[in-house]
Amino acid sequence: MAVSVETLDTPRVIHPGYPRVDRIFHGSARTVAIVVLVVFGAIGLFLGLKSIATFHRYGTHFFSQADWNPELNKIGISATLLGTVEVAIVALIVAFPLALATALFISEYAPARIKATLVALVDLMAAVPSVIYGAWGFFLLMPSAKYVSRWLHQNLGFIPIFRVDTDPHAAIWAQSRYTGSMFIAGIVVSMMVLPIACAVMRGVFAQAPPGEREAAFALGATKWGMIRSVVLPFGRGGIIGGTMLGLGRALGETVAVATVLFTAFEVKFRILETGGNTISKLIAERFGDATTVQLAALLAAGFVLFLMTLMVNTLAAILISRSRSGAATEI
């Protein structure tokens, strides 16, 4: 303060150029980011390159053939692709309402004291290894879920997807026809989809502007009225995005599905009936004893899975980021 301001009033140069240590810092950080990017890009690239030969050799048959029988030179993923989508859809149908309800419960209804614990529990649910969900599904869920399957078959059997090739009303019913089905696999996968979707939804709900919440209450809305008119519209992008992210997870789930679902190569829509297959299950189970040709075909199947999940996830990321930047009117 001793120096007169008048005499020394030279403005500080805003862009003096970075010192060397910073140039090194920025350069190395950028290099690491490029390395990470290259590794991830290489995953897609390698799978793509390795599957060209398969696509050449089998052409469109690769997508229309249901059998996976390398000895007979019959290799196709139509059944597995359909199974992948069916399991994922069942998982979403089970997980979506539960995830939405849990997210709303945590963000709106849970007492503030236990909120952090509940959030951690949802994270924990996402971190429970899928092999443990698989064991749970196989040993605990499957014996009881087959009764649900049978009940659905008995009462909704006229809908084609709920049909099973057995008599639903037989006194001694064919229990094994209802086990290891895509329905049960879907329920197990939903346990892994749920925490992912729930975490995204809760994050978006928590960002609903407090001003609008209070405005709704001030206008006399009940709690549900407030949620319906403020929280849900605000969180729409997050709800859709979180669900899509869950779908990406459901499409790629491997170990739990491989444990619960019994293998069958068949294009089928009867989700309650035993047997089915998904791409990831196919890869996991056929990898060990694969010949070179079969290996290439498995990599091609992996590439298809990669493209599917990448598409779904990118869409999800766009939707989630839109909802965050979203039309929040802060009062």
Place this chain on the structure above:
Amino acid sequence: MSSVVLPPAEISVSPPAGAQLNGDHPRRINARSTDDVLSVVGSILGSLAFVWMVYFQILPFSGLVGFAICWYVTFLLTYAVVTSRAHPRPIVVSRVMAATLTGAAVLVGLALGTVVVYTVIRGVKALAHSNFFTHDMAGTRPQDPLTKGGIKHAIVGSVIQLSIAVAVSLPLGLTTAVFMTEVGGWFAKVVRTVVEAMTAIPDLLAGLFVYVVLIVALGAEKNGLAAAIAISITMIPIIARSAEVALRVVPGGLREAGLALGASHWSTVRRVVLPTARPGLATSLILAMARGIGETAPLLIVSGASTFFNLNPLKQPMNSLPLFIYSAIRDPNPTMIERGFGAAVVLLGIVLFFFAVTRFLARQRVGRQ
């Protein structure tokens, strides 16, 4: 929530004639009146008694799951009817929705609870034998009693693989996060998009990639290092994403203060940003470790399931906990399944331990001032 004096109506509903508008109370949003509590408790008890009577005594049903579903549905109906005796429709809807959402959340909690409890119940039998932790499965046949063999090789394999994976993925993931938040620019956006897309890419594909590059192209055998690299590929995006979130909540004022004092960008990041975000960064690492140790799918492809003890990640297959569980529970021998559940309890215990640590770290929220 409905201890309101004002008519708690939707906008279209006009206030009824007898509404007491004279008292100017502030509205208490989260308060519970006696009426709220009693109608919930009464509905729960009433529906329980009614459904128990009908379900078990009159109709020839027995299943507990069916009973729970019937009870819950009857409870919702009773609750709606009880509320509608004294309150207008919006309050009925609000209460029923609150009960429905709470019920769904409880169901999710129960499902998670059964996973943990069932695993522990099935697993204690194997854990009771101390040789389970000190022996490996070499020379033990699947049908041998639980007093023979153990999972030492799988535990050690998991620890080695996770350590390598952390050593690889922590610097890469953290630096990527620093790049995304601190350096920025258009390229950071590209990186963020790719990392976000990669978080949910099936972990199986990481295994395929490592298999193609390391084992087919470079001609290595299946080993622990390949497994560790596959695990770190799945851990990098998790660390990068959650560390980015932790770095982003560091107040911009701190950075500006550091820069304004003449510090270089690097020393600002090193001495201000990273220490402030330390609890968050530790949380992100441990979260990724919890995910990494349970990773099974890529290991199926790149790491053979050995039965013997192997400390060298460069040579010979190396088993790990998830892989051991996966093969054990698919074994037809009941004792092998018991072993699988025993290993599952150990794995679950490790994951839970990691989570306890994150909770502990999260409590010390704000860094040192």
